[in-house]
Amino acid sequence: MSDRITIMLDGRPVEVDAGVLLIQAAQDAGTYIPRFCWHPRMNPVGMCRMCLVEVEGPGGTMLTTSCTVPVSEGMVVHTASETVKKAQEGVLEFLLINHPLDCPVCDRGGECPLQDQTMAFGPGESRYVEEKRHFEKPIPISDLVMLDRERCILCARCVRFSDDIAGDPLIEFLDRGNYTQVNTFADEPFASYFSGNTVQICPVGALTATPYRFRARPWDLEAVESVCAGCSVGCRVSVQSSQNEILRLLGVDVEATNHGWLCDKGRFGFQHLAAPDRLTTPLVRGEDGELHEASWSDALDRAARGLAAIVDSSGEGAVAGLGGSRSTNEEALAFERLMRHTIGTPHLDAAMGDALDARLLAAAPRRGLIGDLEQASTVLVWGPDLREELPVLYLRVRRAVAELGAGLVVVHPRASGLDTIADHVVRYRPGEGGALLARLAAGDGDLAEVRSALDDGPVVAIVGRTGLTEDGDLAGAVAGFAAELPDASVLAVSRRSNLYGAIDMGLAPGMGPGRVGEDPGRDADGIVEGLRDGSVKGLVLLGADPAGDHPSGTAGDALSRAEFVVSIDLFINDSNRGADVVLPAAGFAEVEGTMTNLEGRVQKVNRLVPAPGQARPANEILADLADRLGGKWESSTAESLASDIATLVPYADVSWEALDRGTGGDGILARGGDVVYSVPTVSTSVGNGMALHLGRVLYDRGTALMMDPSLAKLTQKPVLHLHPDDASSLGVAVGDQVRVSGSDGSAEVDAAVDPSLSPGVVYLPFNLGVSVGSDPSVTVEKVT
Amino acid sequence: MSWPDDVVERAEVMVAKYPESRSAVMPLLYLAMREDKGLTLDGMRQVADYTGLTPVQVESVASFYSMYKRDSVGDYIVSVCTSISCHLLGGDEVLEAVAEETGVPPGETGSDGRLSVEGVECIGACGGAPAVQVNYELVEGVTPDSARRLCRWLADDQPVVISSDQMQADFGGIRSFEWGPAEPGGATGPVPAFGPLGTEGQRS
Numbered sequence: 001m002s003d004r005i006t007i008m009l010d011g012r013p014v015e016v017d018a019g020v021l022l023i024q025a026a027q028d029a030g031t032y033i034p035r036f037c038w039h040p041r042m043n044p045v046g047m048c049r050m051c052l053v054e055v056e057g058p059g060g061t062m063l064t065t066s067c068t069v070p071v072s073e074g075m076v077v078h079t080a081s082e083t084v085k086k087a088q089e090g091v092l093e094f095l096l097i098n099h100p101l102d103c104p105v106c107d108r109g110g111e112c113p114l115q116d117q118t119m120a121f122g123p124g125e126s127r128y129v130e131e132k133r134h135f136e137k138p139i140p141i142s143d144l145v146m147l148d149r150e151r152c153i154l155c156a157r158c159v160r161f162s163d164d165i166a167g168d169p170l171i172e173f174l175d176r177g178n179y180t181q182v183n184t185f186a187d188e189p190f191a192s193y194f195s196g197n198t199v200q201i202c203p204v205g206a207l208t209a210t211p212y213r214f215r216a217r218p219w220d221l222e223a224v225e226s227v228c229a230g231c232s233v234g235c236r237v238s239v240q241s242s243q244n245e246i247l248r249l250l251g252v253d254v255e256a257t258n259h260g261w262l263c264d265k266g267r268f269g270f271q272h273l274a275a276p277d278r279l280t281t282p283l284v285r286g287e288d289g290e291l292h293e294a295s296w297s298d299a300l301d302r303a304a305r306g307l308a309a310i311v312d313s314s315g316e317g318a319v320a321g322l323g324g325s326r327s328t329n330e331e332a333l334a335f336e337r338l339m340r341h342t343i344g345t346p347h348l349d350a351a352m353g354d355a356l357d358a359r360l361l362a363a364a365p366r367r368g369l370i371g372d373l374e375q376a377s378t379v380l381v382w383g384p385d386l387r388e389e390l391p392v393l394y395l396r397v398r399r400a401v402a403e404l405g406a407g408l409v410v411v412h413p414r415a416s417g418l419d420t421i422a423d424h425v426v427r428y429r430p431g432e433g434g435a436l437l438a439r440l441a442a443g444d445g446d447l448a449e450v451r452s453a454l455d456d457g458p459v460v461a462i463v464g465r466t467g468l469t470e471d472g473d474l475a476g477a478v479a480g481f482a483a484e485l486p487d488a489s490v491l492a493v494s495r496r497s498n499l500y501g502a503i504d505m506g507l508a509p510g511m512g513p514g515r516v517g518e519d520p521g522r523d524a525d526g527i528v529e530g531l532r533d534g535s536v537k538g539l540v541l542l543g544a545d546p547a548g549d550h551p552s553g554t555a556g557d558a559l560s561r562a563e564f565v566v567s568i569d570l571f572i573n574d575s576n577r578g579a580d581v582v583l584p585a586a587g588f589a590e591v592e593g594t595m596t597n598l599e600g601r602v603q604k605v606n607r608l609v610p611a612p613g614q615a616r617p618a619n620e621i622l623a624d625l626a627d628r629l630g631g632k633w634e635s636s637t638a639e640s641l642a643s644d645i646a647t648l649v650p651y652a653d654v655s656w657e658a659l660d661r662g663t664g665g666d667g668i669l670a671r672g673g674d675v676v677y678s679v680p681t682v683s684t685s686v687g688n689g690m691a692l693h694l695g696r697v698l699y700d701r702g703t704a705l706m707m708d709p710s711l712a713k714l715t716q717k718p719v720l721h722l723h724p725d726d727a728s729s730l731g732v733a734v735g736d737q738v739r740v741s742g743s744d745g746s747a748e749v750d751a752a753v754d755p756s757l758s759p760g761v762v763y764l765p766f767n768l769g770v771s772v773g774s775d776p777s778v779t780v781e782k783v784t
Numbered sequence: 785m786s787w788p789d790d791v792v793e794r795a796e797v798m799v800a801k802y803p804e805s806r807s808a809v810m811p812l813l814y815l816a817m818r819e820d821k822g823l824t825l826d827g828m829r830q831v832a833d834y835t836g837l838t839p840v841q842v843e844s845v846a847s848f849y850s851m852y853k854r855d856s857v858g859d860y861i862v863s864v865c866t867s868i869s870c871h872l873l874g875g876d877e878v879l880e881a882v883a884e885e886t887g888v889p890p891g892e893t894g895s896d897g898r899l900s901v902e903g904v905e906c907i908g909a910c911g912g913a914p915a916v917q918v919n920y921e922l923v924e925g926v927t928p929d930s931a932r933r934l935c936r937w938l939a940d941d942q943p944v945v946i947s948s949d950q951m952q953a954d955f956g957g958i959r960s961f962e963w964g965p966a967e968p969g970g971a972t973g974p975v976p977a978f979g980p981l982g983t984e985g986q987r988s
Binding site (some may be wrong): 172173184185 | 825828843847885
């Protein structure tokens with residue numbers, strides 16, 4: 001694409017990239033050609049006819065759609081001739097024939113491409129005086145999206161997005177001619193994880209999002225660019241608010257991460273910030289055993305006294321810290337300082353026992369970039385179901401495979417979102433991943449073909465925990481194997497938003513800020529164990545909910561044994577309901593700072609709205625706490641912490657100023673660091689009996705999601721999925737109750753049948769309210 | 785709800801005819817329509833299962849073509865052409881005769897659910913106008929009289945197999961391509977993809 005050619009654009013010679021579409025080339029050269037159906041991230045169809053231009057050719061000068069014509073050397077193009085103007089006016093007059101022009105009551109009014117382009121290129125008035133067509137308006141096509149077919153101009157952007165980009169073709173053209181409409185199947189709603197993107201790219205007000213409908217007019221909105229905190233992909237977003245309340249998020253098109261797309265969890269997951277249950281004052285446990293509102297100074301005094309008492313009686317090592325992965329890098333660094341330096345404990349972990357070895361996440365062998373997918377010949381996904389855990393990374397893999405033609409190998413215990421486009425799908429029993437890896441590396445038997453597919457480089461390997469019963473070291477062993485593949489890039493993935501940044505800030509046992517080694521300490525599993533056996537007595541939680549997030553499902557019980565717990569959070573949850581001091585923190589879009597995504601890409605997050613009530617940024621809370629514990633911090637503002645971060649080797653190039661200057665850009669990669677990941681050897685043993693696959697779903701019962709009225713209703717009830725053979729041998733039919741018993745308890749749930757599982761494997765979604773522990777070995781029986 | 789075994793077998797034959805299963809969507813829709821006397825949501829869902837499409841993609845195809853009926857229709861759909869050639873040569877009278885003989889007004893289905901009557905736009909048999917289709921099998925050179933006989937035959941014999949050749953012999957007149965070179969497949973012959981339905985004259 002680097003070749004440049006010259007075309008004549010409206011009488012002036014301009015140099016453009018060879019091979020690009022005329023509409024794009026003209027835009028690059030500063031000439032905007034109006035369009036509705038063309039979208040720079042989707043294949044052109046030339047349906048709306050709005051982008052007609054005149055192109056001179058051997059057969060004469062002809063009107064042609066500039067979105068379907070690639071530029072060629074010497075091409076002579078007219079975008080504003082009388083003929084073109086007449087064509088544009090004609091097209092707009094046609095497009096408006098059935099459009100209701102209900103702009104005053106339309107959410108799109110004020111930012112509507114149809115409105116804007118009618119004003120700029122339209123005829124001014126219509127000759128059409130007949131009755132317009134009518135549809136029931138608006139109809140819900142999913143829990144999140146409403147469709148007004150009268151406004152629709154039939155550009156097919158939503159249809160093409162859902163089919164080509166998202167792979168969920170649930171919305172289509174129905175009927176024909178003047179009756180053509182966009183709709184869903186009668187009893188199959190547009191239940192795509194990516195449905196919100198169609199609202200954003202709809203060039204009219206036909207698709208609207210229920211959380212935003214009638215909440216604001218575009219000209220009343222304030223906006224900043226920021227980064228979605230929903231997962232670790234780090235999608236660039238525009239956060240928009242009115243009257244100090246966030247009303248919507250829009251995807252911003254950046255090359256590095258999201259290409260403008262967002263998942264619905266990211267797009268609509270902001271409503272918890274204004275939830276009535278949001279903590280607005282410090283809470284301190286009183287003599288009566290209940291949490292009571294307190295002043296900041298009382299609460300901080302109490303927190304400091306409690307922690308100091310434990311240090312005095314049992315030593316620094318009796319205090320531990322969990323959390324920081326939902327915070328900014330600046331807040332995470334403050335947490336590290338408080339725990340490791342002011343208090344002096346080595347026991348701190350940003351992960352909840354559900355991620356991977358921090359060294360693997362921070363220093364995977366041949367660590368790659370999401371963008372490497374664009375050049376990949378083969379993609380190996382041996383990790384989580386990306387559609388459920390890292391949805392926009394799923395879209396990027398989908399693009400690499402379905403659009404750019406890469407081969408795809410998926411290894412997962414059950415059907416995952418990518419299976420339909422995969423060349424090879426390998427199933428296995430949780431707990432036997434090591435044995436499978438050994439066979440795959442050797443190209444054993446039926447895996448010979450898969451093994452040889454992996455020899456076609458460049459290979460991008462996405463590794464992670466397929467489920468929470470899977471040993472985290474397996475992903476490390478897979479990363480070690482994948483790193484040896486030709487031109488390999490390895491992405492070691494874990495879901496929680498700023499986990500990578502938190503690790504880089506030293507919130508991992510044995511790792512200090514800037515990816516350097518530190519004294520070893522307990523990880524989350526060790527801290528939970530320490531709480532159980534009494535060796536850990538005091539705990540500081542920073543936006544952490546181990547009761548809900550730790551795979552054992554029993555961390556809540558362990559927490560209740562702690563002598564003293566301080567929680568800094570947005571909500572009361574199962575982990576801090578029994579805490580001694582709860583301090584209200586500022587959340588997403590309420591603080592300024594940086595976040596680091598799964599590639600090590602640092603991006604700026606910005607403040608748009610004030611935190612509610614007395615909630616404060618976590619770094620200020622932590623500094624005040626440190627001050628009471630005798631820590632002498634020079635400064636604790638986010639800005640000063642940011643300049644401290646810039647002294648860490650991998651973050652040497654990172655500054656707020658540089659990131660702000662690059663607004664809309666791709667952020668800055670934090671590269672390097674001292675830590676080395678040594679690839680572990682994993683057990684190749686083979687189990688028997690029933691094995692549990694504990695997989696994540698996008699809409700789980702996480703605290704923030706449950707506080708979000710639009711998303712909470714999308715969570716499903718937990719169902720145990722069995723292979724049909726196991727179901728029949730247990731005498732279980734779909735909908736029957738089964739009891740599943742694991743390492744940490746048992747539960748009765750409804751049964752479902754899933755033929756994609758291997759016989760002997762059952763699947764239970766994680767964090768939907770049912771937990772039986774994280775050991776793969778379980779028993780299942782029918783409840784009679 | 786699922787299809788009976790013989791229908792499933794035909795569906796599988798159809799899917800096997802195409803290199804990609806989604807290509808079988810149109811003949812399968814015809815099969816679903818025959819099975820349920822009109823396309824139902826269940827029928828379209830079945831077609832989606834066989835083709836690997838989503839139900840709405842199937843409905844998108846089904847709703848584009850007017851020959852797929854989404855309202856319930858009778859065992860026999862009698863389509864009388866009313867476009868220009870047939871109109872000039874008496875197609876309207878043929879339609880009138882059909883409606884009168886069967887008691888079913890154009891665009892409707894008889895109360896016994898056996899027969900639907902419709903006037904349609906050009907069915908590509910201008911050379912043999914006026915033309916009529918029964919279950920999309922063509923008969924040309926029809927007169928009001930022969931149309932009445934055709935309707936009585938449908939009512940009395942209740943034929944399982946509708947064959948263009950047989951109807952042409954019994955009720956037809958001039959044919960579009962009688963004057964042209966014979967085509968091995970028969971220019972007005974049955975639609976190849978419908979073969980497994982048995983409309984070539986024999987049930988598979």
